[in-house]
Amino acid sequence: MSNAAEEEKIKKKVRETFEEFIENFSSDAVEAALSSGAESVGHDYLDQCRQMANNERSTLYVDFRHVQQHQSDLADAIQAEYYHFEPTLRDALREVMRREHAEYATDDKDFVVNFFNMPVQQCIRDLRTDKIAKLISFQGTVTRTSEVRPELLVAVFQCELCGARSDPVEQQFKYSEPVKCKNASCPNQKEWKLLSSTEGTKFVDWQRVRVQENVAEIPAGSMPRTMDVILRGENVERAKAGDKCVFCGSLIVVPAVGQLAAPGERVEVVQKIDTRNPTEGVTGLNALGTRDLTYKLAFLAASVQPAEARFGYVSIRDDSDEAILESFTAQVRLPPSLRPPLLRRAVHPRLHAS
Numbered sequence: 001m002s003n004a005a006e007e008e009k010i011k012k013k014v015r016e017t018f019e020e021f022i023e024n025f026s027s028d029a030v031e032a033a034l035s036s037g038a039e040s041v042g043h044d045y046l047d048q049c050r051q052m053a054n055n056e057r058s059t060l061y062v063d064f065r066h067v068q069q070h071q072s073d074l075a076d077a078i079q080a081e082y083y084h085f086e087p088t089l090r091d092a093l094r095e096v097m098r099r100e101h102a103e104y105a106t107d108d109k110d111f112v113v114n115f116f117n118m119p120v121q122q123c124i125r126d127l128r129t130d131k132i133a134k135l136i137s138f139q140g141t142v143t144r145t146s147e148v149r150p151e152l153l154v155a156v157f158q159c160e161l162c163g164a165r166s167d168p169v170e171q172q173f174k175y176s177e178p179v180k181c182k183n184a185s186c187p188n189q190k191e192w193k194l195l196s197s198t199e200g201t202k203f204v205d206w207q208r209v210r211v212q213e214n215v216a217e218i219p220a221g222s223m224p225r226t227m228d229v230i231l232r233g234e235n236v237e238r239a240k241a242g243d244k245c246v247f248c249g250s251l252i253v254v255p256a257v258g259q260l261a262a263p264g265e266r267v268e269v270v271q272k273i274d275t276r277n278p279t280e281g282v283t284g285l286n287a288l289g290t291r292d293l294t295y296k297l298a299f300l301a302a303s304v305q306p307a308e309a310r311f312g313y314v315s316i317r318d319d320s321d322e323a324i325l326e327s328f329t330a331q332v333r334l335p336p337s338l339r340p341p342l343l344r345r346a347v348h349p350r351l352h353a354s
Helices: 003-024 029-034 044-055 064-070 072-080 082-100 321-327 341-347
Strands: 059-063 112-116 136-145 149-155 157-159 192-194 202-212 226-232 244-255 295-306
Touching (some): 003 044, 003 064, 044 059, 072 082, 082 244, 136 226
Antiparallel strands (some): 202 226
């Protein structure tokens, strides 16, 4: 069996297993089985699919621990090759939505699967190349957010010489045009017009946030590390500057083109052929000196959650006495006489105001 056929077989198995998980998983199945009067149990993700159709949403939020409980082999495959299987998981969700809510799951509707509650939380310093394309999560403090912009995911182009339309071209973190016109008699290779209002062209909301590692994770004498996180779709605007959040998704590699030029300059690579020396090849980066094209790691987030109270975090946007008291665990809700000075000052700031 060829590698392509084997890969398709694996994808089919992952798709079928994930469909079965969505349709059959129930978090209260054990409790219902032990209860003598229970005749039926609810299905967590079928109920969520129903809510998606009723509220016109397109994202299914999956607790990764549920996948581990239901089918450990599926969980291992998703965690090891998440970026590779992510389109397959979306296809599985689309098939379930078509069977359960055919009137809502039309052909132009795209669905997304977002995982959360990973068993291990990584630190920013641990995000290295060995974790590229795997499903991981990490936590940190948001220091900067960009505005929400449209990102082109799939594009349909029109040839400006003959007017033929291209097949949908998937964009890979950069603007990509067709290699050649699909009309066999047309020589066009670079004169294209983007059909932004065509059915095959798809845009999605896009936002980039800068995340810095938490103070407790910084080794002594070291500077804090940062990571650029890409948010798409319903995840945009879920993280604000100052928030401590948990991001779940995968590491990707993107070209660090912005480092090659000074602010305001445009970097271009042009093909210049000298008729006297036709073997000169591709030039155009001479003005940049000896600097080479470099790459950097970025994080493509599948879900964003505020850091929970069990991690010891407090929301900085709500500093009222009631919010602070509510954020403390029962273990630290001690009588005032037993509270440390810093804790007493946090709970009763007015009494310690100077």
